[in-house]
Amino acid sequence: MDLITNLSIGFGVAFTAQNLVYAFLGCLLGTLIGVLPGIGPVATIAMLLPATYALPPVAALIMLAGIYYGAQYGGSTTAILVNLPGEASSVVTVIDGYQMARKGRAGPALAAAGLGSFFAGCVGTLILAGFAPPLTELAFKFGPAEYFSLMVLGLIGAVVLASGSLLKAITMILLGLAFGLVGTDVNSGVARYSFDIPELTDGISFIAIAMGVFGYGEIIANLAVPSSEREVFTAKVKGLMPTKQDFKDMTPAVLRGTALGSALGILPGGGALLSAFASYTIEKKVKLRPGEVPFGKGNIRGVAGPESANNAGAQTSFIPLLTLGIPPNAVMALMVGAMTIHNIQPGPQVMTSNPELFWGLIASMWIGNLMLIVLNLPLIGLWIKLLTIPYKWLFPAIVLFCAVGVYSENNNTFEIWMVAIFGVLGYMFHKLKCEPAPLLLGLILGPMMEENLRRALLLSRGDWSVLVTRPLSASLLFLAALLLVIVLLPSVKRKREEAFVEE
Amino acid sequence: MRIKSQRDFFSGVLFSAFGIAFAWGATTYNVGSGARMGPGYFPLIVGVLIAILGAIITLTALTIETEDGEPIGKIAWKPLVFIISANLIFGVLLGGLPSLGLPPMGLIVAIYALTFIASLAGDQFSAKGVVVLATILAIGSYIAFELALKLNFPIWPTFIA
Numbered sequence: 001m002d003l004i005t006n007l008s009i010g011f012g013v014a015f016t017a018q019n020l021v022y023a024f025l026g027c028l029l030g031t032l033i034g035v036l037p038g039i040g041p042v043a044t045i046a047m048l049l050p051a052t053y054a055l056p057p058v059a060a061l062i063m064l065a066g067i068y069y070g071a072q073y074g075g076s077t078t079a080i081l082v083n084l085p086g087e088a089s090s091v092v093t094v095i096d097g098y099q100m101a102r103k104g105r106a107g108p109a110l111a112a113a114g115l116g117s118f119f120a121g122c123v124g125t126l127i128l129a130g131f132a133p134p135l136t137e138l139a140f141k142f143g144p145a146e147y148f149s150l151m152v153l154g155l156i157g158a159v160v161l162a163s164g165s166l167l168k169a170i171t172m173i174l175l176g177l178a179f180g181l182v183g184t185d186v187n188s189g190v191a192r193y194s195f196d197i198p199e200l201t202d203g204i205s206f207i208a209i210a211m212g213v214f215g216y217g218e219i220i221a222n223l224a225v226p227s228s229e230r231e232v233f234t235a236k237v238k239g240l241m242p243t244k245q246d247f248k249d250m251t252p253a254v255l256r257g258t259a260l261g262s263a264l265g266i267l268p269g270g271g272a273l274l275s276a277f278a279s280y281t282i283e284k285k286v287k288l289r290p291g292e293v294p295f296g297k298g299n300i301r302g303v304a305g306p307e308s309a310n311n312a313g314a315q316t317s318f319i320p321l322l323t324l325g326i327p328p329n330a331v332m333a334l335m336v337g338a339m340t341i342h343n344i345q346p347g348p349q350v351m352t353s354n355p356e357l358f359w360g361l362i363a364s365m366w367i368g369n370l371m372l373i374v375l376n377l378p379l380i381g382l383w384i385k386l387l388t389i390p391y392k393w394l395f396p397a398i399v400l401f402c403a404v405g406v407y408s409e410n411n412n413t414f415e416i417w418m419v420a421i422f423g424v425l426g427y428m429f430h431k432l433k434c435e436p437a438p439l440l441l442g443l444i445l446g447p448m449m450e451e452n453l454r455r456a457l458l459l460s461r462g463d464w465s466v467l468v469t470r471p472l473s474a475s476l477l478f479l480a481a482l483l484l485v486i487v488l489l490p491s492v493k494r495k496r497e498e499a500f501v502e503e
Numbered sequence: 504m505r506i507k508s509q510r511d512f513f514s515g516v517l518f519s520a521f522g523i524a525f526a527w528g529a530t531t532y533n534v535g536s537g538a539r540m541g542p543g544y545f546p547l548i549v550g551v552l553i554a555i556l557g558a559i560i561t562l563t564a565l566t567i568e569t570e571d572g573e574p575i576g577k578i579a580w581k582p583l584v585f586i587i588s589a590n591l592i593f594g595v596l597l598g599g600l601p602s603l604g605l606p607p608m609g610l611i612v613a614i615y616a617l618t619f620i621a622s623l624a625g626d627q628f629s630a631k632g633v634v635v636l637a638t639i640l641a642i643g644s645y646i647a648f649e650l651a652l653k654l655n656f657p658i659w660p661t662f663i664a
Binding site: 165167168170171174175177178181185187188190192193216219220221223224226391392393395396397399400402403404407408411412413416417419420423424427431432433434446449450453454457458460461462463464 | 510511513514517518521525528532533536537538539540541542543544545546549550552553556557559560563573575576577578579581582583586587589590591593594595597598610614617618621622624625626627632633636637640644648655656
């Protein structure tokens with residue numbers, strides 16, 4: 001079958017010793033970078049791009065892909081261990097992953113993230129290999145109105161991320177949207193809410209808010225409890241690997257997440273990110289097995305599902321890149337740059353004109369995923385050891401981590417002040433029981449929503465009904481409304497409150 | 504009316520205040536219309552929505568009964584002040600304060616200061632332990648950021664380097 005021959009071309013290219021070394025290097029570098037917040041894969045790839053001039057194109061792309069995956073996995077690691085979402089995609093992992101770590105189950109959490117990602121990566125690669133052309137057809141159907149409605153659906157879904165008051169969660173999303181709007185408006189060039197501070201014209205850095213709200217907020221809240229009463233983090237470290245029961249719980253979540261991620265990743269522009277949130281939403285809706293930990297308190301499905309969705313989405317997000325030449329995010333845009341440097345025009349012809357490159361890249365993505373498991377599963381033991389450090393040594397390190405991490409983004413001390421401000425805000429949110437996760441989602445999606453709304457309204461000449469007259473957009477909005485209604489229904493409301501009962 | 508939920512009351516009030524301020528700020532930019540959205544259009548919508556939701560939250564806080572009044576509880580001033588100060592001092596020492604004429608002291612000095620001040624936020628402070636921790640962090644940061652990633656942070660004070 002065509003697929004087999006193509007894949008064998010790819011593996012033939014990717015499995016050379018040289019390329020394997022590059023894949024390994026990329027994964028290692030990527031993981032280290034992903035663990036450190038602030039310096040993300042975008043900056044790293046940008047820095048390493050000139051270094052790849054000398055490398056043959058396949059090797060260069062393999063290494064860059066390794067960095068990308070490594071960074072995603074490294075980001076999950078810090079999210080689980082210290083409640084710091086280093087990338088946008090780790091925001092969901094933070095919620096249940098960190099709670100699992102607090103209960104001494106960091107090992108299973110990390111393993112779930114790794115194995116789920118690997119499985120999703122394999123499936124994603126197969127889908128990419130087999131279905132790239134027909135899937136791009138689907139992506140064509142999405143216009144700006146559909147994107148806007150998809151994001152509304154995503155944001156409403158994010159409300160499910162919060163275990164507390166629904167109203168406050170929606171307001172937090174809107175607050176995130178508001179923070180996301182600070183900066184220069186792309187359309188008009190007007191600097192909004194920048195108060196004449198030059199650094200603010202670029203907007204408020206995601207990392208600064210994430211570090212401040214999640215990092216500092218958590219630390220201050222933890223220190224408020226005297227150390228004798230503080231939950232001892234690691235007294236009950238229950239083994240490094242997931243239990244049989246864990247595997248049984250994880251598997252359906254991984255399957256669902258993979259399906260979701262594969263579907264949503266095709267949409268250029270943040271599909272992979274939304275798939276993580278969508279997966280969490282769906283996992284939360286699936287009935288809890290008796291005896292299962294409620295969501296928000298350390299349910300392994302809340303880690304496995306989103307991680308799989310994320311990775312599957314990351315794989316399938318290569319489809320619009322490789323087939324249409326549309327990069328779904330900044331990292332992919334840099335890959336396009338890398339390809340152009342090597343005189344390869346990404347687009348539909350890549351598949352036929354440079355089959356070794358195309359299939360070699362696909363095969364190397366699979367190898368990258370494998371490499372990550374090989375690298376990281378043994379490391380879980382090391383990470384656990386890190387958690388046994390007494391909190392009084394750990395928290396100054398985290399404070400440093402946050403401050404330095406955000407500084408490393410731009411070498412600008414202004415970001416450090418922002419972390420301080422958001423640290424205060426984060427503690428305030430904690431005291432007022434306002435969930436921070438929806439805020440981060442709103443922050444990321446805000447500018448995109450405005451873009452798409454603007455485009456949709458421009459195309460419809462100011463007619464808001466375009467959002468409901470276009471069938472796909474209407475169905476997405478309907479789903480969003482449905483989701484809202486489901487959440488508001490009394491029976492679900494009772495379940496949410498039960499889940500939310502403080503221990 | 505009695506405040507039934509202190510947490511929600513303050514959340515609602517703060518949200519409303521923010522929403523109103525944000526919406527007012529939005530009007531200072533060109534709002535435009537649907538077909539020709541100006542920079543102020545979307546922010547105005549968002550600000551108004553936040554203000555409305557904030558008002559609703561405040562209302563529920565005043566009317567819906569809760570078990571214990573949902574108090575905000577004590578504010579942990581000591582950790583708050585020390586952690587934030589540690590962060591601010593780190594920034595000042597790392598990058599310097601040009602407005603006050605303070606030269607950058609570099610990463611190493613900043614790390615020691617941050618570790619020292621942050622450790623004061625906890626309730627178990629031991630000077631020796633802090634020094635050891637700071638040294639480890641300083642060495643680790645040097646290896647990670649300077650040697651491995653080559654990020655060109657200011658490491659030493661400007662008058663030494």
